[in-house]
Amino acid sequence: MKSLMRISLIGGAIILALTGCDEKTKTESASNNNSNTVITTTAQKEAYAVGSSFSTYMKHSLDSQKIDVDTEYLLKGFNETYAGHSALATSEIDTILKALGERIQKEESERLEKESNESIASGDKFRAEFAAQEGVHKTESGLLYKVINPGSDNHPTIDSTVVVNYSGKLVDGREFDSSYSRNEPATFPLAFVIKGWGEGLQLIGEGGEIQLVVPPELAYGKQSIPSNGEEGVGIPAQSTLVFDVKLISIEKNESLSTQDEATDSATPVSDQ
Known part of the structure; x- marks a missing residue:
């Protein structure tokens, strides 16, 4: 299982920013623009685009793996680490993320097992009823x-x-x-x-x-x-x-x- 928390995501986010978001994302962003941020220069636009792309990529990754995180501390972790003032040591971060990855994998395995058992039961019942039809x-x-x-x-x-x-x-x-x-x-x-x-x-x-x-x-x-x-x-x-x-x-x-x-x-x- 690929860990969404690995640092390679940053590279992926930058690539997404440089290659551009899909048209649906662009349309949704334009129609739901409640930002008060004033962007005037090309450098500001580029920096904002990279940050926005990273946010979109991270949110999609979290949602797709059904990971619920405290948004306030997610942003603190990003901002403080980027500024060089992380509240956690690198070794501690690695330990935490390893444990998180193991927990996600365990929960996903349990979810798939439950899903499979439910599918088997409902499928067996449906086939038995269908087989009895003329x-x-x-x-x-x-x-x-x-x-x-x-x-x-x-x-x-x-x-x-x-x-x-x-x-x-x-x-x-x-x-x-x-x-x-x-x-x-x-x-x-x-x-x-x-x-x-x-x-x-x-x-x-x-x-x-x-x-x-x-x-x-x-x-x-x-x-x-x-x-x-x-x-x-x-x-x-x-x-x-x-x-x-x-x-x-x-x-x-x-x-x-x-x-x-x-x-x-x-x-x-x-x-x-």
Whole structure:
């Protein structure tokens, strides 16, 4: 686990300042400017930009790792150390940060274990209920599926590249990905998607539609997938995933040959 407290963050913050913040951050800063600071010279602008970038980077790092700190003392530590008057010796700081890193790692491990156990329990319950529905079938691998429309006789193979529209949800109904929301079909080489997709899409032909309920061992297993953006929905470890997929077409002689080309598409692409 990378410690956010390491001094290398300062270098990272300066790099961010020199390369510039993203447009969203710039817009938010401009629309929420309640500062009374007067900036007139280029040197002042540059210095303020470095400080602002460092603050943004540090706040994001703290928030992403769910670390709650006393802001007053965080600023004191920065200002006094920068001025050469730290209240703590370097050796003491190293000891404190090492202990903090260990505590964060322990808390994160406990959180992931709890999250995984909850995902397993909810996934097992959902799959049992789905399996009892009319028209639902189960493969030897454990994939559950329901064919909505079988489509044509032209079925893809594991070596095919398919064009699809789909939505992906967690078992609680929250949608984590959808080609419909992007208003554009997605293209996937079946050899590079999660196992549940690679197996499931071969069960229908062009024009067909299928609902896939994918157990974690055929999806992302113990891996946790972060959300895309603040409003997005991530995929917890050990999640059962629910996909509604329409197979639009099978590409002819245009199979993608690398995983990197496949990752232009969305969530079902596997990194295994």
